[in-house]
Amino acid sequence: MPLITSNKTQPTYDVIVVGSGAAGGQTAYTCAMEGAKVLMLEAGRNYDPVTETPMFQTNGQAPLRGGNTTDKPFGFHDATVDGGWSVPGEPYTSASDDPERKFWWWRARMMGGRTNHWGRISLRNGPYDFKPYSRDGLGFDWPLRYEDVAPYYDKTEMLVGVFGTSPGMENTPDSPPGVLLPPPKARAGEMLAQQRAKQLGIPVIPIHRAVLTVQQDANRLPAILHPNNPKAQRVLADAMRSRAACFWATPCGRGCSIKANYQSTTVHIPPALATGNLDILPNAMAREVTYDGSGKATGVIYIDKATGQEGRVQGKVIVLAASSAESVRILLNSKSAQFPNGLANSSGKVGKYIMDTVGASLNGHIPALEDLPLHNEDGAGGAHVYVPWWLYKEQLAGKLGFARGYHIEFSSGRHMPSATTAAGMEWITGGSYGRKFKEDARRYYGTAMGFAGRGEMIPNDDSYCDLDPKMKDKWGIPVLRFHWKWSAHETRQAAHMQKTFAAIIESMGGKVRTPPTEGRKAIEPGGKIIHEVGGTIMGADPKTSVTNQWCQTWDVKNLFITDGGPFVSNADKNPTLTIMALAWRSSDYIIDQLRKGNL
Amino acid sequence: MDRRTAIKWMLTAAASVAALRRDSFGADEPGTGAPAVGYGTDPDLLKVYKPGDLWQLTFTAAQRATAAALCDTIIPADAKGPSASSLKVPDFIDEWISAPYDGHAADKKTIIDGLTWLDAEAQKRFKNDFTGLIASQKNAICDDICYTAKAKPEFTKAAQFFKKFRDLTAGGYYTTPEGMKDIGYVGNVPLATFDGPPPEVLKKLGLA
Numbered sequence: 001m002p003l004i005t006s007n008k009t010q011p012t013y014d015v016i017v018v019g020s021g022a023a024g025g026q027t028a029y030t031c032a033m034e035g036a037k038v039l040m041l042e043a044g045r046n047y048d049p050v051t052e053t054p055m056f057q058t059n060g061q062a063p064l065r066g067g068n069t070t071d072k073p074f075g076f077h078d079a080t081v082d083g084g085w086s087v088p089g090e091p092y093t094s095a096s097d098d099p100e101r102k103f104w105w106w107r108a109r110m111m112g113g114r115t116n117h118w119g120r121i122s123l124r125n126g127p128y129d130f131k132p133y134s135r136d137g138l139g140f141d142w143p144l145r146y147e148d149v150a151p152y153y154d155k156t157e158m159l160v161g162v163f164g165t166s167p168g169m170e171n172t173p174d175s176p177p178g179v180l181l182p183p184p185k186a187r188a189g190e191m192l193a194q195q196r197a198k199q200l201g202i203p204v205i206p207i208h209r210a211v212l213t214v215q216q217d218a219n220r221l222p223a224i225l226h227p228n229n230p231k232a233q234r235v236l237a238d239a240m241r242s243r244a245a246c247f248w249a250t251p252c253g254r255g256c257s258i259k260a261n262y263q264s265t266t267v268h269i270p271p272a273l274a275t276g277n278l279d280i281l282p283n284a285m286a287r288e289v290t291y292d293g294s295g296k297a298t299g300v301i302y303i304d305k306a307t308g309q310e311g312r313v314q315g316k317v318i319v320l321a322a323s324s325a326e327s328v329r330i331l332l333n334s335k336s337a338q339f340p341n342g343l344a345n346s347s348g349k350v351g352k353y354i355m356d357t358v359g360a361s362l363n364g365h366i367p368a369l370e371d372l373p374l375h376n377e378d379g380a381g382g383a384h385v386y387v388p389w390w391l392y393k394e395q396l397a398g399k400l401g402f403a404r405g406y407h408i409e410f411s412s413g414r415h416m417p418s419a420t421t422a423a424g425m426e427w428i429t430g431g432s433y434g435r436k437f438k439e440d441a442r443r444y445y446g447t448a449m450g451f452a453g454r455g456e457m458i459p460n461d462d463s464y465c466d467l468d469p470k471m472k473d474k475w476g477i478p479v480l481r482f483h484w485k486w487s488a489h490e491t492r493q494a495a496h497m498q499k500t501f502a503a504i505i506e507s508m509g510g511k512v513r514t515p516p517t518e519g520r521k522a523i524e525p526g527g528k529i530i531h532e533v534g535g536t537i538m539g540a541d542p543k544t545s546v547t548n549q550w551c552q553t554w555d556v557k558n559l560f561i562t563d564g565g566p567f568v569s570n571a572d573k574n575p576t577l578t579i580m581a582l583a584w585r586s587s588d589y590i591i592d593q594l595r596k597g598n599l
Numbered sequence: 600m601d602r603r604t605a606i607k608w609m610l611t612a613a614a615s616v617a618a619l620r621r622d623s624f625g626a627d628e629p630g631t632g633a634p635a636v637g638y639g640t641d642p643d644l645l646k647v648y649k650p651g652d653l654w655q656l657t658f659t660a661a662q663r664a665t666a667a668a669l670c671d672t673i674i675p676a677d678a679k680g681p682s683a684s685s686l687k688v689p690d691f692i693d694e695w696i697s698a699p700y701d702g703h704a705a706d707k708k709t710i711i712d713g714l715t716w717l718d719a720e721a722q723k724r725f726k727n728d729f730t731g732l733i734a735s736q737k738n739a740i741c742d743d744i745c746y747t748a749k750a751k752p753e754f755t756k757a758a759q760f761f762k763k764f765r766d767l768t769a770g771g772y773y774t775t776p777e778g779m780k781d782i783g784y785v786g787n788v789p790l791a792t793f794d795g796p797p798p799e800v801l802k803k804l805g806l807a
Contacts, residue, residue, distance in 0.1 A: 416787055434672060
């Protein structure tokens, strides 16, 4: 079974998965490895990182020196194709014209979705993060505990390959021995930040990222991940051997042709295809899930983008993994007599409690980094260290004025020059030009450090999405309309972030470029961090949630949602690792229930 | 696709566009679904591009000459690298201001107005185009406009132009192989190991 076209689909499948990113990739992987016949629908084109990734291309070889455009919002060589804040012909709307109440939705219409370009930051939610309501009375508890997810974090980290350490910090879970890969050495600016921030009581530790610092152990891991399944072990061992360790060049956001980092297209999909149990239908824009009127989903109706024609596929189990908001859209567009407000929506909660991550940043100039002897700082194509949230006790004691934490990501070093290298230096050069400018450019290159906070947002009643009453996309499918509002917990957190960053920059002897401001100005617009989760939250009560702890909808037992939609809270930890861990856990449940004849 | 589907499809598309206009989203708004006008959302990422490959360049010969002279005033040749114009930086600036993307039209106005002002100012002060000035004369003008925070009110606009032009010149220059060498970028090569900063760096930072 392979990459197929509409006329090659099988009459029926065990599992139909809508989406091919972190959630769809993991779901298809687990189900196919366990022998289920799987069809994956992807709205975008097929995409092969091995042949398409611009690994050593320089910005000088790209249009506009690689700078951002509306066609390529993260720069020309960014892995995302056919995606961004806008997708031609596929609009979404905002209920409000107020910029503070707009939501920005990043979509990647391509095989592998957003996993192709993501930052590879792979942090586990901790015990507090699954029971936030119990801890501070805000938001909701998850219907599961850290201990329920921990084995799947272990498995996911071993499968995709995550570097990092286990320093035993509060609510920042360790991984068991033999799971993580060794972290890379810190860069000069990272080490300086570590030394100075320590004096402020701020810990800088190795980050966890899905990059192979050494090759995976193909002799040991497959048996752990797929016990009693020799075929899966063989397939996975081959897949692991085809992945090279990082060679310390080219940014991860471009994707990786040597498969040294995780993206669904290099890690999940190839072994799933190698089982012979997976068909993939690209350019298939899922419109709705069909329903038999008596409790079961029967299949998916999609638009074949190549022909504009409608197609139908049937399966025993339907899994939405289209990104949390896109899965909401599919459910709301799946109307029937029993579900006039959208499939699996008897609770009325489909589309409710969408969340992003709180983002705020601050930049500074660090004179200590001027004129450092030249050396290669490319490293693992992204951060090597970070600051986990460190003020749990102060926060619980009510000393901070906001209820949830954030972690800090930062960048330093002499990156490959881009369209903005040596730009905007007036504030430190006094406006030099000529030979003096060239000297300044050398002196100040790599002395800018940028700090960015990534914080937890608490779900609220004003942040949700529904169907726009009028607008349809070019495929004739009603589009999403977003409603958005930050609460004071988020804006105060953003203000705290900027003050912290200023303190760190100053502790390094640096100068802050633009001083900290009030939270409402500091905070990034909703959606901008591209950590959109929620909208089909899981829970213990069918009246107040869309799915149970297995990501199985309460209303339709053979319908699952394995993307970020079932997230009940959005901890500061970047969601991708948790999406994969929960997708694996749900997929194990699907396989078990299929074998028992319950689905 | 049959005719009925085709018509239905077209009508839907037309309705979407009309609805977009009705809601009057600007181009820098999220989610407009506005069609691409540049290299599109799926360009060949492996190809090597040069200015003029994707859209027409628009400098006149005179503008190009003034731009080149200003590029070299900002980034002249020195012991570590050649001049900006010798690396075709004016072509990049032309590509930039001629690009069909948001914001580039505004930059075009800034640059073209600024180049026009520069020649007029050169005529006013020295009875010559900017390209015909000797270094000290070029510097006399540039000293008045090189720092937006300190520029006199009558030079505010010219200083904003200079700032934009210097940023573009730097971006164009330091992304070339010669410019990357000049500024000290030594990455983008595969390594067997990543060893972190060398001892002399740690020593300088007090981290040894």
